[in-house]
Amino acid sequence: VIGGAGAAGGGPRLAEVTSAWVTALTGIDPPPEGGAVTGRLARRLAGLTIAARADPEEAGRAGAAIGRLLAGDLRTGPATVAAATEVLIGTWPAGAPGLAQLVAAAVAAHVAAAQALLLEQQESIHQAAIAARLDAERALRASETRFRTLFADAAVGIGIGTIAGEIVDANAALQQMLGHSWSELRSRHVHDFLYLDDDPRIAEDYAALISGERESFRTEKRYHHSSGREIWADLTVSLIRNDDGTPQLQLAVMQDVTARRELQERLRHEAHHDPLTGLPNRTLLLAELRRVIADGGAGGRVALCFLDLDGFKMINDSRGHLVGDGLLRAVAQRLLPVVTAASGLLARFGGDEFVVLLARDGAVPGIEPEELARDLLAALHEPFHLEDEQPITMRASVGVVEVNADLAEADALLRAADLALHAAKEDGRDRVVCHDPGRTSRQLTRFGIALALPNAVAQGELGLRYQSMVRLRDGGLHGREALLRWRHPTFGELPPAEFVRIAEESRAILSIGRWVLEQACRTLCETTWPSINVNVSPRQLYSPTFVPDVRHCLDSTGVAANRLRFEVTESVVMNSHDPEPLQALRAVAELGVTIALDDFGTGYSNLAALRRLPLSELKLAGTLLETLDGSHHGPPADPRIVATVVDLAHQLGLTVTAEGVETPAQDQLVRSIGCDVGQGWLYDLTHPVHYQPVLAGPGDGVQITL
Amino acid sequence: MPDMSDSTGGRGVSRQDSWVPAGLDLSRPSAARVYDYYLGGFHNFAVDREMARRAMAMWPELPLIMRANRAFLRRAVTTLVQAGVRQFLDIGSGIPTVGSVHTVAGEHAPDTRVVYVDVDPVAVAHSRALLADDPSTAVVMADLRRPQDVLQDPALAELLDLSRPVGVLMIAVLHFVSDDEQPREVIGALRAAVAPGSHLVVSHAAHDLLPAEVAASHQALYRQTGSPMTMRGRDDVAGFFEGFELLDPGLVELDRWRPDPEESAPPHACPAWAGIGLKR
Numbered sequence: 001v002i003g004g005a006g007a008a009g010g011g012p013r014l015a016e017v018t019s020a021w022v023t024a025l026t027g028i029d030p031p032p033e034g035g036a037v038t039g040r041l042a043r044r045l046a047g048l049t050i051a052a053r054a055d056p057e058e059a060g061r062a063g064a065a066i067g068r069l070l071a072g073d074l075r076t077g078p079a080t081v082a083a084a085t086e087v088l089i090g091t092w093p094a095g096a097p098g099l100a101q102l103v104a105a106a107v108a109a110h111v112a113a114a115q116a117l118l119l120e121q122q123e124s125i126h127q128a129a130i131a132a133r134l135d136a137e138r139a140l141r142a143s144e145t146r147f148r149t150l151f152a153d154a155a156v157g158i159g160i161g162t163i164a165g166e167i168v169d170a171n172a173a174l175q176q177m178l179g180h181s182w183s184e185l186r187s188r189h190v191h192d193f194l195y196l197d198d199d200p201r202i203a204e205d206y207a208a209l210i211s212g213e214r215e216s217f218r219t220e221k222r223y224h225h226s227s228g229r230e231i232w233a234d235l236t237v238s239l240i241r242n243d244d245g246t247p248q249l250q251l252a253v254m255q256d257v258t259a260r261r262e263l264q265e266r267l268r269h270e271a272h273h274d275p276l277t278g279l280p281n282r283t284l285l286l287a288e289l290r291r292v293i294a295d296g297g298a299g300g301r302v303a304l305c306f307l308d309l310d311g312f313k314m315i316n317d318s319r320g321h322l323v324g325d326g327l328l329r330a331v332a333q334r335l336l337p338v339v340t341a342a343s344g345l346l347a348r349f350g351g352d353e354f355v356v357l358l359a360r361d362g363a364v365p366g367i368e369p370e371e372l373a374r375d376l377l378a379a380l381h382e383p384f385h386l387e388d389e390q391p392i393t394m395r396a397s398v399g400v401v402e403v404n405a406d407l408a409e410a411d412a413l414l415r416a417a418d419l420a421l422h423a424a425k426e427d428g429r430d431r432v433v434c435h436d437p438g439r440t441s442r443q444l445t446r447f448g449i450a451l452a453l454p455n456a457v458a459q460g461e462l463g464l465r466y467q468s469m470v471r472l473r474d475g476g477l478h479g480r481e482a483l484l485r486w487r488h489p490t491f492g493e494l495p496p497a498e499f500v501r502i503a504e505e506s507r508a509i510l511s512i513g514r515w516v517l518e519q520a521c522r523t524l525c526e527t528t529w530p531s532i533n534v535n536v537s538p539r540q541l542y543s544p545t546f547v548p549d550v551r552h553c554l555d556s557t558g559v560a561a562n563r564l565r566f567e568v569t570e571s572v573v574m575n576s577h578d579p580e581p582l583q584a585l586r587a588v589a590e591l592g593v594t595i596a597l598d599d600f601g602t603g604y605s606n607l608a609a610l611r612r613l614p615l616s617e618l619k620l621a622g623t624l625l626e627t628l629d630g631s632h633h634g635p636p637a638d639p640r641i642v643a644t645v646v647d648l649a650h651q652l653g654l655t656v657t658a659e660g661v662e663t664p665a666q667d668q669l670v671r672s673i674g675c676d677v678g679q680g681w682l683y684d685l686t687h688p689v690h691y692q693p694v695l696a697g698p699g700d701g702v703q704i705t706l
Numbered sequence: 707m708p709d710m711s712d713s714t715g716g717r718g719v720s721r722q723d724s725w726v727p728a729g730l731d732l733s734r735p736s737a738a739r740v741y742d743y744y745l746g747g748f749h750n751f752a753v754d755r756e757m758a759r760r761a762m763a764m765w766p767e768l769p770l771i772m773r774a775n776r777a778f779l780r781r782a783v784t785t786l787v788q789a790g791v792r793q794f795l796d797i798g799s800g801i802p803t804v805g806s807v808h809t810v811a812g813e814h815a816p817d818t819r820v821v822y823v824d825v826d827p828v829a830v831a832h833s834r835a836l837l838a839d840d841p842s843t844a845v846v847m848a849d850l851r852r853p854q855d856v857l858q859d860p861a862l863a864e865l866l867d868l869s870r871p872v873g874v875l876m877i878a879v880l881h882f883v884s885d886d887e888q889p890r891e892v893i894g895a896l897r898a899a900v901a902p903g904s905h906l907v908v909s910h911a912a913h914d915l916l917p918a919e920v921a922a923s924h925q926a927l928y929r930q931t932g933s934p935m936t937m938r939g940r941d942d943v944a945g946f947f948e949g950f951e952l953l954d955p956g957l958v959e960l961d962r963w964r965p966d967p968e969e970s971a972p973p974h975a976c977p978a979w980a981g982i983g984l985k986r
Binding site: 074117129131 | 730732739745746747748749750751801827828829830831832834835836967
């Protein structure tokens with residue numbers, strides 16, 4: 001083709017035409033029609049341009065090829081047409097035929113190719129857009145299906161509402177949580193689920209969300225299930241906005257946390273309440289007291305009433321803990337309405353002690369604490385009728401203290417109320433005593449005792465004195481009873497009556513009891529006394545170390561077990577629910593220790609119960625003697641009945657000892673009713689261990705004054 | 707300088723086709739279609755042409771630069787095929803009008819396999835339509851800013867053997883990854899995934915080859931499109947080749963990288979850096 005250029009009769013040669021094409025197409029402005037021209041393209045265009053010179057027919061074919069070539073190189077714009085036309089005309093041999101055909105064919109082919117390209121590419125990009133959109137829609141549907149499934153089957157409740165609060169959608173979990181079907185929910189309003197007594201912060205958060213101030217909030221919120229029960233939900237509410245950012249919908253996601261919440265509530269309640277009575281416990285009352293004091297403004301008053309049941313321990317010991325517990329519950333039920341009516345807080349402080357906290361505003365005086373205390377006592381006056389039990393009469397004592405709240409100090413207040421309570425106890429029971437600062441110094445002895453008691457053993461302040469028991473038949477020594485004394489550094493020597501009750505209220509009785517046992521065994525080891533009687537507290541019999549302690553003392557001293565005699569009171573055996581004390585007594589009886597029942601005739605004097613005990617002795621209470629000889633106030637007891645009891649005891653193989661024999665008349669009396677042994681001032685005072693008293697002979701009472 | 711990445715600013719991009727692509731918004735220009743327009747194609751809509759005309763009003767040489775990019779792609783692919791590379795990963799492939807990787811490579815080695823990656827759903831749909839019958843190619847919709855999405859696509863695993871060398875092409879695309887989006891970590895992830903003997907091909911818009919005001923105004927325009935552009939200097943671009951060994955002539959101006967004597971040089975210097983690195 002190139003070679004034929006010359007044959008066409010002149011005109012620029014191939015190199016010049018190629019150069020003309022490069023020049024024309026390079027940097028055509030404006031693009032995109034222009035661009036870098038490859039040498040290959042220019043050479044092909046030039047070849048065709050020269051080939052066109054052959055004849056008009058060839059010119060037409062070459063022109064069409066040039067047009068297609070340019071369009072195929074994406075040179076489709078008008079600038080290319082102009083530039084190409086210039087090259088074709090400019091390089092055409094002057095006067096040669098076919099130029100018109102060449103240009104016409106080139107332009108027509110270029111336009112046709114460009115049009116085809118345009119249509120084809122536009123079509124393909126539209127198809128691509130449609131395909132992409134279809135893909136996107138398919139993905140959207142799949143995504144919606146997934147979300148729909150997620151929504152419908154979610155274990156968490158999901159609800160969608162408008163900004164106005166209309167409920168648009170709610171999944172099955174939400175319907176189940178609230179107990180409303182979808183048809184019920186759709187007619188409800190979000191506001192129906194915002195309750196007046198909700199935490200006010202929820203309403204604030206909700207308002208902020210709806211107004212678009214915040215995107216979401218999370219809280220724990222209460223709902224009313226359609227059945228009426230209360231449920232708790234961990235709730236997250238999120239805002240859904242329009243494209244332009246305006247709030248459009250609200251999305252609520254909630255998880256039922258009722259069970260967890262109830263557990264938390266129960267644990268919190270249990271930590272602050274007494275499981276027996278359901279009343280607030282000491283912890284809660286103290287917290288409330290401190291809060292009242294902290295909040296107490298001028299004019300506010302805070303009062304405490306300490307209430308302690310009189311003789312509850314006796315009920316507990318004699319009728320068993322079940323009855324005791326039932327009684328405490330019944331007492332709580334009696335006291336609670338009285339306290340509630342006075343807007344006070346009733347707590348069980350422990351044991352049989354109840355405390356009322358009464359906070360009074362200066363503006364609204366309310367009930368006087370002392371009056372409330374009397375109401376409390378009045379509430380207990382009716383006997384208690386527990387199931388399957390004899391009616392129980394239960395009285396109480398109340399100590400009251402009231403101070404200005406802004407001056408109060410919790411510990412001092414508690415101490416003062418406790419002092420007042422003990423004053424009430426000692427003034428006689430079923431009483432109310434208001435705190436009297438003057439009492440404090442006198443009463444402190446009691447607290448001093450309670451405080452010093454645990455150390456009394458270690459400090460060597462305890463001592464034993466012995467009182468002889470005399471055989472009435474021949475005046476011989478039956479044995480001696482060990483009697484406990486406390487040489488208090490401040491208060492001097494104290495008899496058991498002053499402190500044993502306090503010791504029994506605490507564990508101090510255990511160490512004291514062990515000490516007494518050791519001392520008695522040592523004394524038995526050092527003397528030739530036939531036996532020593534040791535008083536054993538019920539509390540000791542509950543101690544797992546009691547029997548081993550006894551065995552150890554006997555073994556280590558080598559004392560014969562039958563020289564040791566334990567005195568126990570009737571209450572130990574009256575409690576049929578509790579086998580422990582009886583088991584302990586039987587265990588020591590098996591060791592050879594003998595058992596005496598002390599103070600017979602003051603309690604139940606239940607002879608049938610005696611058979612349950614491994615007894616060898618019965619000790620008639622000194623007070624019984626007083627009722628026999630008329631020296632005691634009240635109706636005298638019939639000596640014949642007592643004689644029958646002694647006779648019965650003898651038939652059971654028991655030795656009968658009369659305690660508290662102080663006069664020759666009493667000596668005669670105890671002999672006449674058949675007692676075997678006598679004990680009392682008439683025969684012997686109490687002595688330290690190394691004092692050997694001369695025993696009085698029968699009938700020769702020795703009057704001794706202390 | 708447009709790219710073949712996401713022009714619409716969509717960031718949450720389809721991992722699988724199952725999620726709705728964020729980039730499908732035909733009311734906004736697409737970089738892939740704008741690029742096509744620069745190249746003289748008709749695969750574009752009015753909104754794309756409007757965007758292109760605004761860019762060209764500021765920078766009339768853009769179409770020439772695009773053609774120079776296309777020419778570099780041709781030279782690079784030819785070079786790698788001649789070096790024995792038979793697998794290509796073209797990230798930001800756009801709408802392959804002319805001179806696509808598989809056509810260029812196919813001229814020399816018909817057994818070449820190519821995976822095209824783009825984030826633009828229309829570009830992906832177009833490529834799939836075009837290449838539907840070609841089993842040696844695959845098209846993946848993924849965002850290069852999450853290279854694991856690219857690498858873990860099942861289509862890629864099916865077509866490419868990553869235990870053998872791969873030509874990773876990132877032509878005029880990295881300048882759409884801002885420094886915050888950690889382009890070096892992106893490249894590091896790709897480098898770690900490919901076998902020794904693999905190549906990294908990069909061309910990148912250069913602010914240090916342009917008058918400052920042109921660079922600034924051009925970046926400002928792309929900020930308006932929601933497809934911000936980060937032109938970089940030579941040192942920064944060279945940093946992308948960390949762990950690669952640059953082939954001759956190193957990192958150079960786009961049209962100076964092994965120019966084809968058959969091609970006339972563009973009338974203006976191309977303000978872009980280009981280079982090919984080899985992973986040893």
